[in-house]
Amino acid sequence: MAISYSDANDVRTIMITGRLDVDGANSVSAQLVDLAQNAKKGVVVDLSTLKFLASIGIRALVTSAKAVKGRGGRMALVVDSNSTVMMSIKATGIDQLVPVFGSTPEAEKAAVA
Amino acid sequence: MADPAHDESTSAMDDASLTRTVIVRPGGAPGGSAAADDRAHYLLVVNGAGRGQRIELGDKPLVVGRSKPADLVLDDSQVSRNHCRLTLAMGELFVTDLGSSNGTYVAGRRINQPAFVAAGDRIGIGTHMLEHEWRSRGEVEAASAADDDLEGAKKYVRSLLPERIRDGSVRTDWVLQSSAKLGGDLFGYHFIDPRTFAVYLIDVTGHGADAAMHAVSVMNVVRRASLSGVDARDPARVAGYLNDMFQMDSHGGMLLSLWYGVYDLDGATLSYTSAGHHASYLVGPGRVDALPLGTANVLIGMMPDYAYRSGHAQVPRGSSLYVFSDGVFEIDAGDGREWGIDNFLPLLTAPARSGMTESRRILEAVQDATNRQSFEDDFTLVVATFG
Numbered sequence: 001m002a003i004s005y006s007d008a009n010d011v012r013t014i015m016i017t018g019r020l021d022v023d024g025a026n027s028v029s030a031q032l033v034d035l036a037q038n039a040k041k042g043v044v045v046d047l048s049t050l051k052f053l054a055s056i057g058i059r060a061l062v063t064s065a066k067a068v069k070g071r072g073g074r075m076a077l078v079v080d081s082n083s084t085v086m087m088s089i090k091a092t093g094i095d096q097l098v099p100v101f102g103s104t105p106e107a108e109k110a111a112v113a
Numbered sequence: 114m115a116d117p118a119h120d121e122s123t124s125a126m127d128d129a130s131l132t133r134t135v136i137v138r139p140g141g142a143p144g145g146s147a148a149a150d151d152r153a154h155y156l157l158v159v160n161g162a163g164r165g166q167r168i169e170l171g172d173k174p175l176v177v178g179r180s181k182p183a184d185l186v187l188d189d190s191q192v193s194r195n196h197c198r199l200t201l202a203m204g205e206l207f208v209t210d211l212g213s214s215n216g217t218y219v220a221g222r223r224i225n226q227p228a229f230v231a232a233g234d235r236i237g238i239g240t241h242m243l244e245h246e247w248r249s250r251g252e253v254e255a256a257s258a259a260d261d262d263l264e265g266a267k268k269y270v271r272s273l274l275p276e277r278i279r280d281g282s283v284r285t286d287w288v289l290q291s292s293a294k295l296g297g298d299l300f301g302y303h304f305i306d307p308r309t310f311a312v313y314l315i316d317v318t319g320h321g322a323d324a325a326m327h328a329v330s331v332m333n334v335v336r337r338a339s340l341s342g343v344d345a346r347d348p349a350r351v352a353g354y355l356n357d358m359f360q361m362d363s364h365g366g367m368l369l370s371l372w373y374g375v376y377d378l379d380g381a382t383l384s385y386t387s388a389g390h391h392a393s394y395l396v397g398p399g400r401v402d403a404l405p406l407g408t409a410n411v412l413i414g415m416m417p418d419y420a421y422r423s424g425h426a427q428v429p430r431g432s433s434l435y436v437f438s439d440g441v442f443e444i445d446a447g448d449g450r451e452w453g454i455d456n457f458l459p460l461l462t463a464p465a466r467s468g469m470t471e472s473r474r475i476l477e478a479v480q481d482a483t484n485r486q487s488f489e490d491d492f493t494l495v496v497a498t499f500g
Contacts, residue, residue, distance in 0.1 A: 062412070092411070093412055094412075
């Protein structure tokens with residue numbers, strides 16, 4: 001499991017890969033919130049290659065989305081529509097808080113809109 | 114501080130075989146790095162009555178046996194009175210069998226001469242297992258304090274769980290197997306009035322004593338919802354009420370999912386809401402299929418003023434309702450294989466087993482399918498059968 005990011009124009013794209021499980025989730029979650037909070041305007045969180053989203057990861061996504069919104073920015077997610085991660089996103093209703101897209105360009109567009 | 118295990122250990126060196134074995138030493142020798150400075154050797158009792166007990170090993174050999182004057186007494190008929198002796202020599206741990214009836218095992222192998230015990234190895238004595246830990250004292254103190262907190266929280270959570278209902282028009286059974294880190298699962302059920310039965314499950318995101326504490330306070334509110342003027346027969350209202358009360362910004366960033374259902378005995382109907390929670394499933398008496406009972410609502414505490422919705426279903430006589438947390442199907446079965454809801458659901462309609470509750474049958478089926486006895490998250494499953 002790993003977290004990385006890149007800044008381009010007005011968007012920071014944060015990528016989380018692997019399995020966001022109980023043991024690894026705490027540190028990755030803290031990093032995610034920090035990266036989202038201190039980004040420029042828009043934030044895209046790319047979960048398209050993430051295998052599993054533990055509940056602490058759900059909390060980190062919500063906290064990040066609120067932090068981005070709080071400083072007047074927008075956040076969008078990239079999620080593979082047939083994955084277990086998408087199931088978690090839908091079951092928790094995170095898709096009603098943050099727009100979810102199937103590809104990075106779409107999400108980036110939404111994050112700067 | 115000098116590694117005490119290096120000093121005064123010569124008394125243990127009279128056994129010549131010890132010196133030969135010392136050469137076999139895995140990486141990370143004591144005193145070899147700065148991080149090792151504060152480390153000490155510990156024995157952790159892994160199972161049995163003394164489970165969780167941790168003993169720091171010093172310069173004095175430690176004798177394990179069934180009764181005094183052994184230094185560590187294990188109440189175990191398979192343990193001999195003087196069973197084995199543990200000795201630190203040159204900063205390493207060795208165990209010597211003292212002619213016990215059932216033998217001493219290191220990492221699964223019976224020893225016939227003093228044997229080296231690597232950090233992480235388990236020593237088998239009778240039905241007991243002792244694990245050799247080589248850790249820093251600060252870390253051990255912190256771990257012990259945290260374990261105590263978790264154990265306390267676990268006991269408290271268990272004390273709040275309802276009695277199983279074995280007779281009557283609504284019968285229940287359940288399992289709640291807490292994960293080592295204690296997830297935030299909690300459930301309950303009660304009759305709101307003689308003809309109305311409520312059942313609910315709460316799963317707080319995250320792990321640990323704080324998640325469990327939050328689950329407890331939420332459940333107390335659910336239980337007393339009617340007293341606060343909320344119509345407990347209306348699942349959407351209960352969810353909305355909790356959402357007003359437990360917004361994450363004012364509750365340490367905590368979020369939770371809820372499934373709440375109300376069964377009306379007269380109408381044989383079930384009203385329900387799932388708030389950030391997957392569906393529960395209703396299996397009819399013919400056990401043909403499992404009907405999902407879920408509504409697409411958000412987690413409690415995430416969005417203020419969210420309008421939660423309820424769903425409704427007719428319940429054929431003899432149907433069973435399965436309410437569960439995601440810990441029953443989000444399981445890492447090893448080899449990178451995720452075991453998921455699609456694997457879990459067929460278990461619900463599998464044949465019942467005589468003499469076994471449904472919750473127990475399903476727990477065992479999941480353990481078999483995933484090849485695990487315990488899980489990373491709490492495993493909570495409540496089954497209510499409507500007669």
